[in-house]
Amino acid sequence: MDHNIPLKLLAIGYDPAIMQVVERLLNSHAGWEGVIALTGAEGLEKISTGNYDAILLCVGVSVADEGTFREAVNTHHSSTIVIRHYGGGSGLLENELRAALDHNK
Amino acid sequence: MAQYIFHKADSRGHDHHDWLDSRKTFSFGDYYNPRRMGFGALRVLNDDTLPAGKGFGLHPHDNMEIISIPLKGSLKHEDSAGNKAIAATGTIQVMHAGSGLFHSEYNNSEDEEAAFLQIWVYPETLNTPPRYTLGTLQQDATRNRLHAFIAPDNADGTYVRKDVWFSTGHFDHGTSFTYPVHQQGNGVYAFVIDGRFSVDGKELSARDGLGISETAAIEVKALSDDARLLLMEVPMNIHQ
Numbered sequence: 001m002d003h004n005i006p007l008k009l010l011a012i013g014y015d016p017a018i019m020q021v022v023e024r025l026l027n028s029h030a031g032w033e034g035v036i037a038l039t040g041a042e043g044l045e046k047i048s049t050g051n052y053d054a055i056l057l058c059v060g061v062s063v064a065d066e067g068t069f070r071e072a073v074n075t076h077h078s079s080t081i082v083i084r085h086y087g088g089g090s091g092l093l094e095n096e097l098r099a100a101l102d103h104n105k
Numbered sequence: 106m107a108q109y110i111f112h113k114a115d116s117r118g119h120d121h122h123d124w125l126d127s128r129k130t131f132s133f134g135d136y137y138n139p140r141r142m143g144f145g146a147l148r149v150l151n152d153d154t155l156p157a158g159k160g161f162g163l164h165p166h167d168n169m170e171i172i173s174i175p176l177k178g179s180l181k182h183e184d185s186a187g188n189k190a191i192a193a194t195g196t197i198q199v200m201h202a203g204s205g206l207f208h209s210e211y212n213n214s215e216d217e218e219a220a221f222l223q224i225w226v227y228p229e230t231l232n233t234p235p236r237y238t239l240g241t242l243q244q245d246a247t248r249n250r251l252h253a254f255i256a257p258d259n260a261d262g263t264y265v266r267k268d269v270w271f272s273t274g275h276f277d278h279g280t281s282f283t284y285p286v287h288q289q290g291n292g293v294y295a296f297v298i299d300g301r302f303s304v305d306g307k308e309l310s311a312r313d314g315l316g317i318s319e320t321a322a323i324e325v326k327a328l329s330d331d332a333r334l335l336l337m338e339v340p341m342n343i344h345q
Binding site: 059062 | 132133134135136137139142148149164165166167168169202204205207225227228231232
C-alpha cells in the first residue's frame with residue numbers, strides 16, 4: 001500500500017446522524033478520504049463500483065449484513081480490508097484502522 | 106497455567122488538553138500501541154480528569170457498553186434518549202450504546218475538577234436498543250470485601266452482558282481474599298485505584314493493571330490501608 005496517496009475508505013452504517021460524524025472524522029484525518037453509505041443497497045453499489053483500501057462496518061450493520069458485504073468485497077476487491085467499527089466515530093476509529101492496516105502489512 | 110500481562114501506570118498513553126487529562130491503559134484516540142488493543146472484551150480503560158465545568162460535548166456512540174466510575178466530584182450526563190443524571194462519587198453509570206445515541210458528559214462542578222474511570226466493553230449482541238442505568242455503590246458493601254457492582258443478575262440493572270462481572274472493594278492493609286472466576290474462558294483485569302495490592306503474588310501500585318487469563322481463581326492481598334481495587338472479569342473471546 002502506497003501511503004503517499006490517500007487511504008480510500010468506505011464506511012457503511014444505517015444511522016445518518018452518526019454516520020455524518022464518522023464521515024467528518026474520516027475526512028479530518030490527514031491522508032484519509034472517506035465516503036459513507038447509509039443503506040445496504042448503497043453499500044453494495046459502492047463496493048462494486050469503487051476501489052477502497054478499507055471498509056468499515058458501522059452502526060446498524062447486522063452480522064448477516066456483514067456476511068453479505070464481505071462476500072461482495074471478496075468478489076470485487078479481495079485485497080480490501082473489512083473491519084467492524086465499534087463505538088460510532090469514537091476514539092477507537094483511528095486505532096481500529098491502524099491495527100487492521102498493520103496486520104495486513 | 107495462568108497467563109499474565111502487566112501494565113504499569115506510567116506506561117499508559119497520556120493526552121492532555123485544556124478540557125481533559127486522560128491516561129489510557131489501552132489504545133484510544135491519538136494513543137496507539139498495537140500490543141495494547143484491549144484485554145478480551147475489555148477494550149477501553151481511560152483514567153480521565155475533567156477541569157471545572159469542562160467535559161465531553163454531545164457526540165455519538167453505538168455498539169459499546171460504556172461504564173463510568175466517578176472517583177472525584179460528579180458528572181452531568183445527558184443523552185438523546187432523554188436521560189439526564191448526575192453521576193457522583195459512589196455511583197456507577199452504565200450506558201449501553203446499542204443501536205446508537207448521542208451523549209454529553211461534563212464536570213458538574215464549576216469550581217472543582219472531577220475524575221472518573223471510563224471503561225468500554227464490547228457488546229454481546231449488535232444494534233439492540235440503547236439503555237442507561239445509574240447504580241449506587243454502597244460504601245459498607247465494599248469495606249474489606251468485594252462488591253459485584255456489575256453482574257448479569259444485578260437487580261438494579263447495572264449489567265452489561267451475561268458473561269461480565271465488575272467488582273470493587275476498599276481494603277485494610279493485610280486483608281486477603283480469593284476471587285473465583287465466574288465463567289470458564291473469562292479473564293480478569295485487576296486495576297488498582299488506590300494503594301497497593303499483591304495479585305497472584307505480583308505487586309501492583311496505584312493505577313497499575315494486571316490482566317490474568319487461563320485461571321479459575323485469583324489470590325489478592327491488600328498491601329496498604331485504604332487500598333481500592335477494581336476487578337473486571339470479561340470473556341477473552343470477544344465474539345461469543
